[in-house]
Amino acid sequence: MAENSFLPILIILILAIVFAFATVGLSAFLGKNTYEKGKLKPYECGVEPVGNPHIRFDIKFYLIAIFFLLFDIEALFLFPWAAVFIKLGLFGFVEMFLFIVILLLGLIYIWKKGALEWD
Amino acid sequence: MIFWLISTIIKIIVVFGIILLAAAYLTLLERKIAARIQNRLGPMEAGFHGLLQPIADGIKLFFKEDIIPAEANKALFILAPIIAVIPALVTFSVIPFGAPVKILGHIVPLQITDVNIGILFILALTSLGVYGVVVGGWASNSKYALLGGLRTAAQMISYEISLALSIIGVIMIAGSLSLANIVSAQSHIWFIVFQPAGFLIYLIASTAEMNRVPFDLGEAEGELVAGFHTEYSSMKFAFYFIGEYAQIVVNSAIITTLFLGGWQGPFLPSVIWFIIKVFAVILVYLWFRWTYPRLRYDELMHFGWKFLLPLALANIIVTGFVMILLGK
Numbered sequence: 001m002a003e004n005s006f007l008p009i010l011i012i013l014i015l016a017i018v019f020a021f022a023t024v025g026l027s028a029f030l031g032k033n034t035y036e037k038g039k040l041k042p043y044e045c046g047v048e049p050v051g052n053p054h055i056r057f058d059i060k061f062y063l064i065a066i067f068f069l070l071f072d073i074e075a076l077f078l079f080p081w082a083a084v085f086i087k088l089g090l091f092g093f094v095e096m097f098l099f100i101v102i103l104l105l106g107l108i109y110i111w112k113k114g115a116l117e118w119d
Numbered sequence: 120m121i122f123w124l125i126s127t128i129i130k131i132i133v134v135f136g137i138i139l140l141a142a143a144y145l146t147l148l149e150r151k152i153a154a155r156i157q158n159r160l161g162p163m164e165a166g167f168h169g170l171l172q173p174i175a176d177g178i179k180l181f182f183k184e185d186i187i188p189a190e191a192n193k194a195l196f197i198l199a200p201i202i203a204v205i206p207a208l209v210t211f212s213v214i215p216f217g218a219p220v221k222i223l224g225h226i227v228p229l230q231i232t233d234v235n236i237g238i239l240f241i242l243a244l245t246s247l248g249v250y251g252v253v254v255g256g257w258a259s260n261s262k263y264a265l266l267g268g269l270r271t272a273a274q275m276i277s278y279e280i281s282l283a284l285s286i287i288g289v290i291m292i293a294g295s296l297s298l299a300n301i302v303s304a305q306s307h308i309w310f311i312v313f314q315p316a317g318f319l320i321y322l323i324a325s326t327a328e329m330n331r332v333p334f335d336l337g338e339a340e341g342e343l344v345a346g347f348h349t350e351y352s353s354m355k356f357a358f359y360f361i362g363e364y365a366q367i368v369v370n371s372a373i374i375t376t377l378f379l380g381g382w383q384g385p386f387l388p389s390v391i392w393f394i395i396k397v398f399a400v401i402l403v404y405l406w407f408r409w410t411y412p413r414l415r416y417d418e419l420m421h422f423g424w425k426f427l428l429p430l431a432l433a434n435i436i437v438t439g440f441v442m443i444l445l446g447k
Contacts, residue, residue, distance in 0.1 A: 008127045008232040009212050009240075015135055016208040020201040020358070027354030031185040040189035042261035043349050053190075053260045061273050064420075068276040071428070075283045078435065079239060082290035085439065093439045100432050107428065116424045118417035 063115055074103050126227050134211055134231060142364035143173040149364075149405050156409045176357075183353040188260060191350065195258035200351065200358035203251025206244040207365035213237040214372045215299050217382045218389035229382070229390065230299060237298040238290065241373060242283055245328060249275045251362065252330070256347035267346025270336050270416065277423040278327035278334075284431035285320035288313070288438040289377050302381030309380040316434045318378045320427055325370045326407060327423065329363060333411035336419055371400035 042049045081088070081096050088095075110116060147162065147169060154161030162169030187196055214237075217229030234240055249272050256268015290296060292313055293304040301310075311318045327334040338346030348359045375381060375396040384392035414422070 005232065006234060008131060009209065009234070011128065012131050012135065012212045012231065013205070013209050015131065016205045017201075019135075019208070020204055024197065024201060024354050024358070027181050027183075028185045030181055031183055031353050033184070037189075039186055042188055042190065042259070043263065043344065044261070045344070049261075053262050053265060055262060055265065057265075057269055061269055064273045064277060067424075068280065071280045072276075072283065075280055075287075078284070078287050079290065079296065082287045082435075083294060083296050085291040085442070086294045090443055093443050096439065097436060100436055104429065104432055107424075111425065116420065118420050 060118060067110060067115070070106070071103070074099075122223070122225050126222070126225070127231065130227075130229075130231050131212070134216075135208065138208060138211055138365055138368060139361070141368045142361050143177065145364040145367060145401065146176065146360065147173050148401075149408070152402070152405050153409050180354055180357040185353040185355070186350070188350050190260045192258040192260065195254050196350075197355070199251050199255030199258055200348075200355040200362070201251075202254060203248060203362040204358045204365070206247040207362045207369060210241055210244045210369045211372065213240050213298055214369075214376055215302055215381060216372070216390060216393045228299065233297055233299040235295075235297045238286055238296045238301075238377075242286075245282075245366075245369075246275075246279055248328070248362070248366065249279075251359070252347050255351070255359075259347070259350040261350050263344045263349045264347050267338055267343045267349070271330055271338075271347060274330070274334065274336060274419060274423075275328055277420060278324040278427070281320055281423065281427040281431045282324040282328055284428070284435065285317045285324060286377060287431075287435050288317040291435075291438055291442065298376050298381075302376060302383065305380040306383060309378065311378040314378065314434070314438070316430065317438075318374070320431050320434070321374060321378070322403070324423075324427060325374070326404065327419075329366050329370065329404075331363075331367075331404065332408040333414050334419060335413060336416050367401055367404050368397065371397045371404065374400050 042053055044050070077099070078096070081092065085092055150172070151161040151169070162172040165171040165175045187193055212231040213234055215228065215230035215233070219226050219228045221227070252275070253268045253272040256264045256266075256271070259265070259268075289301065289310050292310060293301040295301060295304070304310075330336075330338065338348070343349070348356060351359065372393075375393065379396050379400070382389040382393040384395075387395075
C-alpha cells in the first residue's frame, strides 16, 4: 500500500458521513416534537405566506452559470500546464499566452455585450 | 503496512477531532473579537470568560425542536446541511501540518495523505460547498431561502474561477500539484513574496466563497432574514455554521500551505509554526467581518468578474513572463 493513496481520504469521508448523519439523526430524536400547524408554514415575517414560494427569478443567474462553466473548464486546462511549466520553457509560455488572450477576449466580449451588468 | 494503517487512522481521528473542536471554538473567538472591536466583553457567563459557551450552544442546539416545514422537500431539506458540512471536514486530509517525524523506526509524514493532485482535490471539494447552499435554499420552499440560495450560488461560482486561477502562479513556481512538494519548495522563500497578487486574490475570493462579510449577500439579514438557512433549526442550522467555520480553518490552512511556507519555520516545532500561521490567517478573516460593510449585489458581481478575474489572468501571464526572463 503506497503512502500516497486515496484510501485515507475514503476513510475520512466515511467518518464525516457517519458523523453528519448520526448527529442530525440524534438531534431529531432528542429534540422535542410539539408541532403545531403554524410553525410548519414558510417563514414570512409572521404574516400568512403569499403566493408560490418558487418564484420566477432573473435570467442573469442562468447566464452566470454558463459563464462559470466556460471559464472554470478553461481554468482547469491551466493546471496541468502550470505543473510542467518549468520544463516547457518559452514554447509553453507562448502557447498559454495565446490561450489566455483568447480567454480574455471572451471576457471582454461578454463584458461589452452587457452580460455582466446587474441593475 | 499495519503500522501505516494504524498511524493513518490515528492521524485521521486527531485531525477530525481538532477540526470540529476548532470550528466550535471559532464561534467563541469570533464573538470575543467582535466584542473587542465594538468595545464590549462578549460571552462571559458560561465558564471562565465564556470558555464553555460553544459547548453550551452545542447542547442547546441538540435539544432544540427540529422543524421541517410542511411544504418543504423533506429528503433534500435534511440532506442539504449534511452536504454543506462534509466537504469542509474532508478537505483537510491532504494538507501537510508538520515535518515528518520518526516513530519506532518508521518515518511518519504529518499529513493524512499526500496525493499527487492535492490542489485539484482541494478545489473540487471546496466547490462542492455550493450544493449545500443551493439545495437548502430550494428545498426550504420559502421565498427568502430561495433568493438567498440563488444569490449565494451565483456568487460562489463567480469567485471560484478567480480562486482557481490565483493558485496557478504557485503551481508554476513549485512545478507540482502535491501540497507536500509545494511546502518543500518554499524552504528558502515563502511564495507570498513571488505571488503577492495571487495571495490577495485567494484571500478575497475565499472570503466570498465562504459567504462571509463583506460578501455575505446570500444571508443579508437586513433584507433576506437569514437567506438560505431561514427555515432551518436545531442541529441542521448548526451544521451550516460548523461547515462555515470548518471552512475558515481549512482555507487558512490552504493559504498557509500555498503562500506562507506551510509548517516551516525556525526554532519552534513544525506543528507549532503551522498552528501559529493558520491562527494568524483566521484572525484576518475575522477582522474582515467586523471591519467592512456588506457590498451591493451588482458591486459584488462587478468586482468578481471585471476586476478579480482579469487580475488573476494577468498574474499568470506576468508570473510566466518573469520566470522565462529569469531562465528558471
